[in-house]
Amino acid sequence: MTRTSCGARGGGVRRRTTRARWRRSTAALICAALVATACTPGGDDEQAKGGAVDGAAVEAVAKGLPDDPAQAAEQLVADILSDDADRSAAATAELLRRSGHAIVSAKGPVVAVPDQLAMVDAPVYAELVPILARATRAGDRYSVEEFATLLTSVGLTEKDPTFAQLTAAIGNWAKEPGDHPIFVTAAAGVRALAAHRQQVLFPGADPASVFLDPLQTTLLLGHATSRFGEVNPGAKPQALGRPGLVDRLLGGGVAHADPAGPCGEFAAIFASPSDPAGKAHADFLKGELKDRLSKEFLTEGGKEVFDKANEAWGKAGAAASAILLMLGARLDLTADKSSTHFKHRAGTRDEHVTLTATALFDAGIALDKLECYALAGVDIPKPGPMKGMTIKWASEQPLLGTYQEGGNQLLKAVSADSAKLTRGSKTGDDGKATLEVKPPVEDPAGEGEEMKGKAIFIAKMDKESFPFELGDAYAFLSNAVGFGIGKTFDLLKEVLVKAGLPAQAITIEVKYHGADIVLAQGSSEVNLLLAKLMDVHVDLVSCTGVAGPFKGTAGYAGAESSGMLQAAGAVTGVNVPKGFAGQDNEISVMTNDRQGPNPFFIMKGEGGAQFLDGVLRFYPFLSTQFEVLADYRVGRPVGDVEILLGGSSFPFSDLSWPIVRVQEDPRCPKVKYSYDGL
Structure with a gap:
């Protein structure tokens, strides 16, 4: 269920994609933009100026979602990536809310509240939700390496986590029985967003082809850095207490332009407004991303990277809101x-x-300045080139x-x-x-x-x-x-310059x-108990790349009977020939475009028994190695070809050879390429 807190329910979040400057260093989650059903004191007229997402749209997108949090997250991701911009923004807001992000108006009122548990340091401006949705649909991207640098910049880690550490943590996040729904939702949302791009976040993935979109970045940064508090929906608006010395120096705690006014309403959603993070039950925290990151770092002997994690609370929160604002650029x-x-x-x-x-x-926000929370006092840049x-x-x-x-x-x-x-x-x-x-x-x-x-x-x-x-x-x-906030602002500038x-x-x-020439060649002897197959071979070429067709020949040059078989024939009076003629067959193989293996038939044996078959397999990546062929041509491996005996690999002879890409072959046209002087 979506909970809204507004003067007029159904009022909209003013969409705004901004990024300008920011002001507070405290709790606004990292790239986040959450449940977007915003109401501000200005009412419907003010919302209309900003192209808002209204509360009715968020509630509509939440209706009919599966009870299972992972399945609900996957359905919301499908809506986020749809062509309907309004539904996309509403689904973005609902996914963020279900993931633990409170949605707040730039003027103070809390627009939407998570269920049971909320991030203390990561409220999201409702006005920025449409920007986040748009940037995610548009394919904006951060590399995993950039995200690792961001974690270090905000103070969570002392050195950048490796690609393997981060992807292992994300891949295994919130998969245990009993993990809290907000963690299950956030983790499933991150993985579903990657899956829609046909990407899988795991240590064996290619770092050059895997990236994080702005919504993934928002969810991951918030869950990696924020504290959590138990939600009390009936609490009256109150301000958070005055930050202590550490918070004042490091930028922790949520900033409010006026703690006694509407900017204090965020604190009131927690069961203990003066100490919201201290009220969360241990059971509520099962499945935290921080725990998963810690486990991955501990395997590397890196426990110390979390020693200064408290420094990240405010800094990461303000950086998150600022990055969201920057998506307006x-x-x-x-x-x-x-x-x-x-x-x-x-x-x-x-x-x-x-x-x-x-x-x-x-610019899409009908405001000149943000008045509350992490970026209180920030002037909104003017639209234009x-x-x-x-x-x-x-x-x-x-x-x-x-x-x-x-x-x-x-x-x-x-x-x-x-x-x-x-x-x-x-x-x-x-x-x-x-x-x-x-x-x-x-x-x-x-x-x-x-x-x-x-x-x-x-x-x-x-x-x-x-x-x-x-x-x-x-x-x-x-x-x-x-x-x-001068010092804090300098820190934020440093963080955001590094994040890019x-x-x-x-x-x-x-x-x-021209020709994309790929060769599948090889030959070898096969020693059987009673005979030897000489020159078992395959020689196939494709002039059009790995998709084929691969054409050529395959077979064997002949067979020699063993001395044991000759002796047995002499004893029994059977004339055993010393050799058998070989056979070559013409082969043509169409592959299924890199999805292997690609089997092909070579020939049958006596009585129609299965004898020689082959299989082509292709790598899912481009090899950087080189192979020198028998005729001294140099090729780059793209897979391997194997000849099977009786349908199985033969363990006593090497019947597997690399498939290589070469620049020329007499069976393919030869074309040269050169650039003109333009």
Whole structure:
């Protein structure tokens, strides 16, 4: 059930995607944005100005959800990633609420309350929920390495956790019987968001292909750093007590612009407002992410990394809200075409692709200033293009030089833009920066099969090019509970510069003629008890990559009977020939595009018995090793081929060989690629 606390139920959260500056260092969860059914004193008219998510929408998305918290989280994730922006924002809010994040209005009132247990240090601005939903749907991303750096920056760890430690903790989080529903919900939500991208967060995953979206980052940062308190829905609004010395120095505790007014209402949701974290029962805390992280670090002898975890409470909370606000700084990445082809002659530009990154602040909050909680006193930036931002460019694409001689990439920057890939490019008055890329030239043009590849380009606002002026207005700021935030603000700036900004990616399809040559070759003898099979072999080639077809021959050169068999024949008077003729069969194998194994038939034995078969297996990753073939060609392994005897692997002879990608083979067309001078 969704609990709302508003003057007029059904009022909406003003959506706002902002990121400007922040002010308090205290409890606002890390990238979070939670249950979004906001009501503010301004009522419906004020909500309408901000494009709000209303309470009715959040309650509607919660209706009919399964009782099982993991299944409910998975259904909410499907709604979050849907094309319906309003439903997506409402589902984001409900997932955050069920995960333990209270939703608060920038003007103070608590909009939505978690069930039973809530994060003391991680209330989420209702006005920022639509921004969080939008950025998640848009594919904004943080690498796992960046998230590890963020944990260190906020003071949770003394050194960055490894990729294996973090993914192991996330993969095993909240899977034990009796774990509290808020932990089960958050963990299931994080894993479901990854699954929708066909990613699995586990230590064996490829770090280059696995990332965290803003909603995952919000959930993980909040659960890794916040304290928890037991919820008392009937409590009257009260302010948290004045922070102690440690909190004042380190930024802990929730900041309120006016503890006696509406900004004090957050404290009242807890059973013990003066000490909310002290009231949580031990049973409520079963399944905490912090415990799982600790277990992973303990296996590495790293218990000390949590010694200063209390420093992370306020710092991480304020950083989370600030990062959410920063999601208002949008980076849209577009291309003038989604598909291109290798050039058939040098000097043309028709095949070029121009990528455009547009940086703008997309303000949606009908406020000039945030008045309560972690960012109290922060001025909301004005909407519009962001001039002078540095855009960093990168690409992920196959190395074409491993296919045929010449061009090393499907697309590379034109000469005039080559420096942009190393130094970045500045946005102009319109907030735009461009990168022009070109494919190589085919020689001879149009020779061979037409194939397809994908080039992924990534644009990111440089983390050193911070989008807002920092520090000027904050050096003298202090909040109503009595301590200045200048030092805290400097810490937040450091954290956010290290965390950086999420990236945007775009995929360009690239067609080309030529050959992607993959060989499956090998031969060996097989010694049986009564005979020896000579030169059991396979020789297959695909000119169109691992998808095939693989064509060639397989068989054996002949067989020799053993001395034992010859002697037995002499004793019994049976004429046993010394040799048997071999046999080769023509083979054609279509693979199921890297999903293996891919079996193929070679030949039957006497009487139709199963004799020789083969199987192709392909790696799910690109090997960095090299194989030298018998004819001294060098190839890069992409899998292995094995010949089976009687349907099984033969343990006494090596009948398995690497499948390799090479640059040329006489059975495939030879094409060279080169870049023109443009």
